[in-house]
Amino acid sequence: MKIGYFGPAGTFTEEAASRLEGELLPYPTIPEVFEAVHSGEVELGVVPIENSIEGSVGVTLDLLAHQYLLKIRGEIILPINHNLLINPDAELGDVEVVYSHYQPLSQCRMFLEKMGVRTQATGSTAAAAEMISDDRKAAAIGTRRAAQLYGLKVAAENIQDHANNMTRFVVVDQKDHAPTGKDKTSVVLCLSRDRPGGLYEILGEFAQENINLTKIESRPSKEKLGSYIFFVDMEGHHRDLKIMNVINRVRSKVGYIKILGSYPQEGDD
Template sequence: MIERYREIIDRIDREILNLLNERAKVVIEVGKEKLKNNKPFIDIPREEAHIRDLLEVNKGPLLNENIISIFREIISSCRLLEGTLKVAFLGPEGTFTHLAALKRFGRDSVYVPARSIPEVFSLVEKGEVLLGVVPIENSTEGVVNYTLDMFMTSPLNIIGEIIIPISHNLIARDDVIEIKKIYSHPQAFGQCKEYLEKNFPGVDLVEANSTAKAVEMASKDNESAAIGSEIAAEKFGLKVIASRIEDDPNNRTRFLIIGRNNENRFSGKDKTMVMFSTAHKPGALFNALRCFAENNVNLTMIQSRPSREVLWEFVFFVEFQGHKEEENVKRALESLKEVVWSYRIIGSYPEDESL
C-alpha cells in the first residue's frame, strides 16, 4: 500500500514540476513587459495580495504558515528569472534581521550584510542594492530609535514590513567551563533580563552591534557565552546551552523594508507612516492627532524624536492602518497639512499578517 501512495506522490510531484515551469515561463513574459514599461521587477503589494488570496482559499491540511513559506520560495525562484534582487540587512549573517529578510525574499535573493543601520540606508540610497531591511520595533523593548532617526535625513521610503517571532538562545563553545561574561545586543539583553538576573547575576554583560556579532565574539573566548539565534550558533560552530531564554514567549520583532520607490499601490490591507513637526505651543500635537480621529483612521504607533535642528523641538512619527490613496486617509492627511509645520509620507505598505 505504501508503494501505491508513493506512486501517487511521484505523479503529483511531476504535475507540480510542470506547473512550476509553466509559471516560470509566464513570469519571464511579465518581466519583459516590466522592462518595456520601465517598471521595477519586484512588486511587493502584488506579492502580498497574492499570498493573502492563497491563504483565503487554503483548505488544508497544510497550515497557512506552510503555504506562506512554500510560495515565498516559489516567488523568489521565479523572480530570479526577471532579475537578481539584492537586499541589504543589518549584519552580519545570522542576525534576526537576516532571518527576517530570508523569510520575506527567499533564498534565491542576494543578501548584503551591513555593519550598521545607517549603512543599510546608505547602500539603498547609492543604488548598490534595491532594498534594505532594518528593525523598527520589538514587542518587549519597544521602538528602535536609530531607524526612526534615519528617516529625518534620508529620502528613502518604507515599502513593506516583516514580523517574526524572536527566540533567544544561550550559546557557547564546547570547551567552556565557567561563563564570566555574556555578549549580545542591548535589545537581546532587555528581552532576556529575568533569565539573566536569575541564572547569571554576577556575570558581565558586554554589548555587541548584533546578536550574530556577539556569537562570533564568544567563539573566540572559552570563558564567555552569547545570546543569539540557532543559525548564528551553527555558523560559528558553537553549541546551544539553553533554548528559548526570552522572558516573553510571545516575543516578536517588526522590521521595515526600505527602498527608493514611493509608488506602492493598494494591496487590500495596508499601513502608512508619516513624520511631522508642529508649532511649540499648547494643543499643537492634539490638533494634529485629531485629524486622524475625525476621519476614522486607526493609529498603530506614535513616537517622538528630537529634531536635531532646534533644542527641545521634536519630530513625530505616526503609523496608522490604511493606504494613502484611501479616501478617509486622504482627508486626514489634507487636514494634517493645515495644522503642522512640515510633514512627509514615509510610505504606504502592505501589513504583515503572517503571525
C-alpha cells in the same frame, strides 16, 4: 534582486531579510543599509524599527525622517527567541561572561542575573557568537543560525524575560508599495507652533475620517530642546481618498508632514 540588511550573518535581521527573495548582502550599520539603497547598490534594505520590549530603534526613525527620501515598502514582524550559545567543549557551569548586543542582554536580564555572570555588549549577536568560539568561559546570546555558523552549541533556549518578544523590521526602497486593500501608512509630522491642544487638533482630523491610528510616537526634532516630531502609523494607503483628504487638511496645520510609505500590513499590530 539584491537585498541589503543590517548584518552580519546570523542575526535576527538576516532572518527577517531571508523572507524576501533575493541575494542577501550584510552591512555593518543601519545608515550603510540606507545608503546602499539610496545609491542603487541594492534594490531593498531591511532594518529593525521597533521591538515590543525595548521600543523603537531611534537611528532608523531618524534616517527616515531627516536624511533620506526612501520609502517603507514592507514590514516584517519576527518573534524573538534568544538562545544561550557556548563552546562545544564547555558546560553551562563554565560560563563567567556573556556577550551580546545590548538589547538581547537587556531582554534576558533575569536569566543572566540567575546565572550570576558578567555581561559585555557587542555590535551584534553574531559578532558575540564569533568572539566566543574559542573560549570555554564565555557565552553569547544569539540565534540558532549563529550557532551553526560559528560551531557553537545551544546551552539554553528561549531565555528572554518576556514571552511576547517581537521585533518589527521595515523594508526600505526608492518607492513604496501599491495598494493591496489591507495596508498601513507611516508619516512623520512636526507641529507648526507649540500651543495647547495642537496635537489634539491634528489627531482629531484622523478621527473625523474614522482612520485608525496604530501608533504615535514622539522624538526630539534635533532643532532645540523641547521640540519634537511625531511618527504616526495608520491603517490604510496614502492613495486612499479619505487618507489623501486628511493629509491635505493636516498639511495646513503643521510645520511639515512627510509620508514615509504605505505598505501591506502584517499581523495584528
